Amino acid sequence: MDDDTPDADAESDTGVEAHPEIRVDTEGHLEGGITVETKAGVPIYADAGSEIDARWMEAADRRILEFMQEEDAFEPTQMDEEGICPAKYAAYRCRELAKYGLLNRHMPGLYEVSEAGDRYLAGELDPSELEPES
Template identity: 45%
Template sequence: MRYSGGWMVLADDRILEYIREEGSGRPTEMQESGYVRYSKQYISTRCKKLSDHGLLDDLGNGVYVITERGERYLDGEIDTSEDSPDEVESVFEGESKSGENHEQV
């Protein structure tokens, strides 16, 4: 399960999925692929927003790569809400989604 912040839109998941699969991406490539069915300009705007929130890295010349934080979001390990801590708590008390124990001893 993914925990998307209120600032995110449906296109963001598609963009992140595309870039994870391809290794990198440009808005033009994403639009032409048919996987991200939005205009190049809209994809570019969303890539900048994802970069601002640490889910993508802008390498310049319109090329983006996914960050570790972006990977963790896609895997459901973090919550991208601006007022939430990154780590998603497990249903088991004191254990994060990744299974690490965070209880103080």
Template identity: 40%
Template sequence: MVLADDRILEYLSEVETATPGEMVKSGFVRYSNGYVSERCQKMADKGLVNNLGRGVYAITERGEQYLRGEIDTSEDAPDRVKSSNEKRSSAGDTKENV
């Protein structure tokens, strides 16, 4: 994930659907049309946006979760962020306090 991805997801969260060209024209996503298109394709591969066809993208629930900080999309990170009521045991396993 790069800064452009955050901007794209934030924009799609507000408008629901858009093409890379619309994102660029809005002034909110300040990257080239080609770069925005490339980033949308990569995020579609990760399930953060849906490609609706004809270059139109929509944010997914997973994308919304990313924006809320509920998931981490780095390659070596788990799909969710640990809650504050979880701690690590001495073996390194995550335990949830009850």
């Protein structure tokens, strides 16, 4: 019989019986047509080996700041267009980076790297010492 239903006694290449209703995604998930690597279900938007310099920061923050520094002013949709991370994620991270003073927010959705952001990228500022603005 030739059908598409999973074989209840099918085994994986490891010899362990596969349960037909359990699927573990260890490679990544599909987001906007792009497979995004995940760690514990949370998207990772950064190059391998990216460091997180403060507890409040995320792996993609340095890439976001570097790209914005090259572009002067920035809209989060540009991150999506450049393949760095999805626009909604970039918008969220830009709000967080602005809250800690690494970005200046000119209006909703329009940011530029602040003096503190430039100092951070130059290695002259430790972001773990920054406090969020209220």
